Amino acid sequence: MTAWRAQAPVVAVVALGGAAGASARYGASLVWPTPADGFPWTTLGVNTVGCALIGVLMVVVGRVRSAHRLVRPFLGTGVLGGFTTFSAYALDVRRLVEGDRVAAGLAYLFLTPSAALAAVGTAAWLTRRVLVWRRT
Secondary structure, eight states: OHHHHHHHHHHHHHHHHHHHHHHHHHHHHHHSOOOTTSOOHHHHHHHHHHHHHHHHHHHHHHHOTTOOTTHHIIIIIIIIHHHOOHHHHHHHHHHHHHTTOHHHHHHHHHHHHHHHHHHHHHHHHHHHHHHHHHHO
């Protein structure tokens, strides 16, 4: 029972953050809908922006000692985990390939993880640089 009590706040903030992140992603799909036969630019953008924000968050939370223990699960796992959508990415690849757009599907298959990795790495590097610059 004590293990559950220790984990209950983490589960709660992840759930709340996930709901907020998924709602933001849904909002992005309403603002920038992908046509049935179109390239999934919105999902690509959401995943790239979300990964960049994860890079910023991990550097900031790792360097700020006063961050509450629930900040990382709420923002990282919850909000940004709910915002990014690699399940939709997989479905988009399938939709493109099954729609006889194999080249677009393969391009998207490789573009999304490449953009995501580049975004998280670049954002983390830039955040470290900004934090060092602000100290001087």
